[in-house]
Amino acid sequence: MRDHLFHIDEPTGAELEAVENEWPLIIAxxxxxxxxxDVxxxxEIGGPFDLDWQRLRRxxxxxxxxxxxxxxxxxxPYRAA
Incomplete structure (x- = not known):
């Protein structure tokens, strides 16, 4: 393979930290x-059922x-009140 055709920069520490900060939101x-x-x-099977709606709301x-x-x-700490 021609590695010299592809130059990929590695993510910076700040970029990795940003992804780490966003990870809980991504999972949610x-x-x-x-x-x-699921709803x-x-x-297709006669629903959605109460549990489906409850899971969606959660x-x-x-x-x-x-x-x-x-x-x-x-x-x-600089967030406006």
Missing amino acids: ELDLMEAEL LDAA AEARVLREAAALADRVAG
């Missing part, structure tokens, strides 16, 4: 997507919590 969004897909899939709430937590972490 993936869980939300899975819950949404859609449940329609996943939505978790995304909101994680987004707020990320905003707090990023803003730090």
Whole structure:
């Protein structure tokens, strides 16, 4: 293979830290997507059922919590009141 044709820069420490900070939100969004897909899939078997909707609401709430937590972490002590 011609390695000289591809120059890929490694992520910086700051970029890796940013991903690490966002990771809880990324996981929450993936869980939300899975819950949404389960609601859609449940329609094929006579649902969605109460537990499907409950799981969806919990996943939505978790995304909101994680987004707020990320905003707090990023803003730090300089956040407006």
